[in-house]
Amino acid sequence: MRQFLLVVMMFFAINSFAQTEFGKKFKPIAPLNKPVVPKKVTPSVSTQAPVIKAPDLLKKPDEVLPSFSKYQIGQTKSFSMEQTNDFVNPGDRIMEKMTKDLDKTLVREGLKEDDRLLVKIDKNFGEIRTKSKYFTVYYRDYIYIDGDLIKATINNQMIGGIMELYSSYGQFVFNLNDGINTFEMEAYSKGTSGGNTCEFKIFDDKGVLVRSELWDNWDKGVKGKFVIVKE
Template identity: 40%
Template sequence: MKRILFFIFMISLGSNAFGQIDLNTKFKPIKIKNVKPKKEVPPPANLPKLDIPKIVAPNVFKETNIYGTKPQVNNSFEIGTAENHFSMTPTDKYKHKLGDVYQEKMTQDLDKTMVREGLKEDSSLLDRADRYLGDFKTKSNELVVKYRDYIQIDGDLINVYLNDQLIQSRLYLYSNLHEFKIPLTTGLNKIEFVVASQGTSGGNTAEIHVIDGSNKSVTDEYWNNLALGTKIKLIVIKE
C-alpha cells in the first residue's frame, strides 16, 4: 500500500514541475505611427460631359437576336412572289463582260481575215487603188473574157473599155462564169475594167480570166472589195 501511495506522489510532483517551465519568450509589439489621411482632390470643372448610353443586358429568354437587327426574309425559292429570282438556268457572273469582249474581237479579226483572203465582202475595207497589170503580146485577133462574182451575188457590175471606148456596159456578175469577146487591132490595145457597182454587201468581188485565141491565159484576176469607179488596166499588143 505504501508503494502505491509513493508512486502517485511522484507522478503529481512531476506534472507540477513541467507546468512551471518558463520559455522566457519576449514579445515586442509594433508601434503604430500616426498617419494623416490624404485630402480628396475634386475633378476639374471644365471636363466635358460624356454621353454614355445605358447598357441594358438583353433578355435571352425572350429575344434570341441579341444584336437588335431584323433578319431579311429569304423568299428566293418561293414561286409567285415579287422578289422571286429563282431560275433553273445557271447564271454566269462574267456574262456580257470579258467573254463578250474577246468574242467580239475574234469576230472582227475573223471578218478582216476573210475579207483579206477574198472570202467575204466588207464595205469598211474597200480597195480604191487603180492598178496596171502590165503589157502582153499575142498573135490572136481577139481575146475571150470570162467573168463572175466569186463570193456573194449582190449586184456587182463592171464596165469594159477598149482604147477608151465603152464596149461592155454594166455587166452583171453571176455565180457562174459568163464570157464575151474583145476584137484586137494590130498594135497597141488598151483594155480597162471599171467597177460600175460594188453591190449591197461590200466591195466589188469579180473574178476575171482573159484568154487569147490559142487558149493561152493572159491574166487571171480576183478583185477583193474594189470600190466604185476603181480601174483595172492592161495593154495587149497584137503582133
C-alpha cells in the first residue's frame, strides 16, 4: 500500500513540474505548408549509344608521326576531285617484268618479231651447184601471220608476182639456165607486228632438198641472194 501511494505522489509531482516549466513559455512550431520538390539529378553518363565510325578500307592510311617530330614522310598531297587508285598490286609489276623477259627471249630465239631489231642489210646465202633443170621453192611465215609479202626473181626476172606468207607452205617453180643464175628473194613488205619473217626450202627436179633457209625480222626491201651454177 505504501508503495502504491509513493508512485502516485511521484506522478503528480512530475506532472506539476512539467506544466510549470513549459506552461507559458512553450509555443509549438507549426509545420511548413510547402510541397516537397524532388531534387533533379543529372546523370553523369550519357544514355545515348556512342557513334562509331567504320574505317574506310579503300583509303590509304595516313602517315602519322609524333607531334614532336620535325621529319615528314612523303609529300603533302593537295586536294583533288579526280578519282585515283593509290593501291598498287605487286603482282602487276612482277607480271610486267615477266612479260618483258619473255618477249626478249622470244625475239632472241626467233619466235617473235620486234621493230627495234629490224635487219636492214642484204644477205648473201652463198652458192649452189646443181645439174637440175629447175628448182621448186616452198615458203611460209613461221611466226605471226601478219601480212608479210615477198618477191622472187631469177636473173632479174620476177617469178609469179608478189606472194603473201601464210602458216602453210606456198610454192613457185623457176627454170635454170646453163652456167650462172642469180636467184633473189626480197622482203617486199613488213607485217603489222614487226619485220618480215620467212622460211623457205629449195628442191631440185628430183624432189631432193637442196637448201633450207629462213630470215628473221627483215625490213622492207631487204634481199637474200643465191648464186646457182647449173653444171
